[in-house]
Amino acid sequence: MLPEPYDQIYAELLDFMPKERAYTDALRTLAYGTDASFYRLIPKIVVDTDCEDEVVAILKIVNRHQVPVTFRAAGTSLSGQAISDSILVRLGDGWRNYEILDKARKIALEPGIIGSHANRILAPHGKKIGPDPASIDTCKIGGIVANNASGMCCGVAENSYKTLDSLRLVLADGTPLDTADPASREAFEKSHGHILEGLVALRERVLADKKLAARIRRKFKIKNTTGYSLNAIVDFDDPFEILQHLLVGSEGTLAFISRVVYRTVVEHPHKASALMRFPDIRSACEAAIIARGQRVSAAELMDRAALASVQDKPGMPDGLTELGPEAAALLVEVRGKTEQELEAKVAKVLDAVKDIASVTPHQFTSVPAEFNSLWNVRRGLFPAVGAVRDAGTTVIIEDVAFPIKDLAEATLELQELFIKHGYDKAIIFGHALEGNLHFVFTQDFNVQAEIDRYAAFMDDVTQMVAGKYKGSLKAEHGTGRNMAHFVELEWGRDAYKLMEDIKALFDPNGLLNPGVILNEDPEAHLKDLKPLPVADDIIDRCIECGFCEPVCPSRSLTLTPRQRIVAFRELSRQKQVGDAQETIKAFKKSYDYDGEATCAADGLCGTRCPVAIDTGKFIKLYRSWERGKWQKALASAVAKNFPLVIAGVNMDLGIAGAMHDLLGDRAMDGLGHGLHKYSGKRLPRWNVSMPRVAAKPRMNTTPDSADKVVYFPSCVARHMGPEKHDPDKSAIRDHTLSVLAKAGYEVIHPERMNRLCCGQPWESKGLVDQADSKLRELEQALRDASENGKYPILCDTSPCLYRMKEHIEGLPLYEPVEFVGKFLMDRLEFTPVNKRIALHVTCSSRKMGLAETMEELARKCAREVVVPEDIFCCGFAGDRGFNYPELNEAALKDLPDQLAGCSVGYSTSRTCEVGLSLHGKVPYKNIMFLLDEASWPKA
DSSP states (O other), X not given: OOOTXXXXXXXXXXXXXXXXXXXXXXXXXXXXXXXXXXXXXXXXXXEEEOSHHHHHHHHHHHHHHTOOEEEESSOOOSSSTTOOSSEEEEEOTTOOOEEEEGGGTEEEEOTXXXXXXXXXXXXGGTEEOSOBOTTTTXXXXXXXXXXXXXXXXXXXXXXXXXXXXXXXXXXXXXXXXXXXXXHHHHXXXXXXXXXXHHHHHHHHHHHHOHHHHHHHHHHTTSOXXXXXXXXXXXXXXXXXXXXXXXXXXXXXXXXXXXXXXXXXXXXOSEEEEEEEEESSHHHHHHHHHHHHHTTOSEEEEEOHHHHHHHTTSTTOOTTSTTSOTTOEEEEEEEEESXXXXXXXXXXXXXXXXXTSOOSSOOXXXXXXHHHHHHHHHHHTHHHHHHHHSOTTOEEEEEEEEOOGGGHHHHHHHHHHHHHXXXXXTOEEEEEXXXXXXXXXXXXXXXXXXXXXXXXXXXXXXXXIIIIIXXXXXXXXXXXXXXXXXXXXHHHOHHHHHHHHHHHXXXXXXXXXXTTSSXXXXXXXXXXXXXXXXXXXXXXXXXXXXXXXXXXXXXXXXXXXXXXXXXXXXXXXXXXXXXXXXXXXXXXXXXXXXXXXXXXXXXXXXXXXXXXXXXXXXXXXXXXXXXXXXXXXXXXXXXXXXXXXXXXXXXXXXXXXXXXXXXXXXXXXHHHHHHHHHHTTTOSOOOOTTOOOBOOOOXXXXXXXXXXXXXXXXXXXXXXXXXXXXXXXXXXXXXXXXXXXXXXXXXXXXXXXXXXXXXXXXXXXXXOHHHHHHHHHHHHHHHHHHTTTTTSOEEESOHHHHHHHHHHOOSSOEEOHHHHIIIIITXXXXXXXXXXXXXXXXXXXXXXXXXXXXXXXXXXXXXXXXXXOTXXXXXXXXXXXXXXXXXXXXXXXXXXXXXXXTOOEEEESOHHHHHHHHHHHSSOEEEHHHHHHHHEEEOO
């Protein structure tokens, strides 16, 4: 039961929005209420909004009941600004509209668009948005603007504040304003003239105080997100300009941002980087000051501890281990419109720093592999600390800035503070061009003595940064709860009072994100600390950053990988402290559906995770814990009697196909839905794209040849044929054998193939012993057929091949795209078929790094290739699409709109193709069909 007045608020919310987008249960309010910071508040109600009208209605409700509300975009914020113990409003899928304006000189973006997606939209025009935070592949435009996020290259010249053209916003009382619309401005002047007058009065007050005005101008010459953007008051005289620029960096405490128009910046096509190595931090900082004068795009400073944290990892450049104990590095990037311009800039930079002592000669590279190797050093720093921390501790990344002339001294003093307070594993890196340093350390918040140590450390840091060096306590991560109490320390009483007046002018009732940016509690930064109980070795390293979320197929249905981990940690905590059994049982019941049943376990989350956590692997482990003796016994029986089971599957497919022909699509679909629903989801959900029994291969042999390949058609491909509405009823094996024959290969099949399976169906259900038993059986058959690896081995199904590669050593294993790329490109000619086709890269292929290769191959074979955006995993997940079809539906909800004009789709997994065909409304099949149609032997 919700406490008053939240019970009434919940009822009022349901008057205008579906119940499916308002959450009050213990699991989802916890999971959805968690952000990337080390603070935890659990909201009473979480609401997902899809449009501005809903935001207006919500604000009117909270005003009536006088309860706080917090707005959340992606939840990657690090300072505690995106959490609430009241009402949390998240951005739903409706906030992803955009419009390219003025020949791409501007772009209008709604707040739910991910930053890198905005850049992808602009890429064909040679433009991008100015801000480039490290979280740009996850964070959303709403959060980028609300936090004035910057990054490695944008500095203070191209952040949201400097590139803002106009905003559409909703005030605390529910009043919308579009600063680009004269009619909206005129209406606002009539209804809210007091705000505009108040802003003008504040400007006059500041300009009359020359000392305060000078302080504001000076402090924003470096990166600064501490407090409000007071530079708006001195930079502009138009009250609407002041208003919209005050919202930049306001962290949802002044208004809701519903649309932003950015002035875009040029994305230079030519880049080169150098990892400059210096004997000490002072030399590196001196080089950074010189590089700043040469207008380089980036200069990332790294101290010796930072370099040591990654020097032994794969893919790092040579020579890091030989650096001395005081060494430091500067990763410099230069960009140009042409190669000639790039070369000239590189020469100027090298000449400018030639007199500063270096450990090795500086060398720039524009070769992509070498370029990426250098940047992998920088990218690996934060994960390196997170990966080695003790279980139960958190990773803290603080973010400060100094006048660049003081950067070397301040860095050395910061290192001394680490030693003083016992943070011996802390590292320092940052955007040296702006005097911006990040320092990362691990912290235990489970022991009071450790909290006290952190408090003492932060007191020293804040005094050093704000007091001694007059720097910024938050350069780009936002004030949040973390630095709210220290805003007055940095800015002084007069500026702090100015911020209080700004807050009162916009939000007189203090309902928008209270406790953030301004907070009188001297211990605010030490309260509501997030517990991180030890849960399991696979997930204990999770830092809850949320980088995994954009690729998760269940992100709009139930939970994301971050949220699955958050919820399981809570379940572990409940058991450890001995909560009531009723509480644990109810929470676990929710988790069994939200956390386990609707997880595709595809592992793509691990490719985005800074510390490489595969939450799918953990969920498979969780499933293994839940399997009883009878389930394991049944699984073993199925594995031992696999040919008999497959015969039964073929019979079922045959019967279902006959009934489909008899009843038609509509009646059969209704029957399938009813059986699934009223059996309590115990019976799989039949759908109209259900495969028929695979046709028997017409082609069984290939010509004798010295070039041989072992071809293992997966059990799914052997028995699941095309759907009813696919006009091509041929078998995948025929097309694969045809392609191999054209290339002059003799095909060898493993013995007793009808018994063979990689074990994937068992592994996905947590039945590890049975899965491994089948895999060992397959491995032996493949060793025998390939003469222990003498011949390459081809499997037509990527997920099966991926599992084989994970567990079988010493055999040359390939899925179709990789095999064609390595062995057949010199043997085949390609003529693109005259079709617009769709391409789906399976999660297994993505994890094997084959996405680009598959797309290049498809473009050789078809006139036009469509690769749907933001669809990473189809959510079918083996047979999960039959048992939990809502997962497949949620993952592919944006697919149909992207397939206009496509006649057919291709992939490398038959079960994935079932779900893709169903929701894409075009038949999907294995890419070998396309290769066979578009290829012939090379003369």
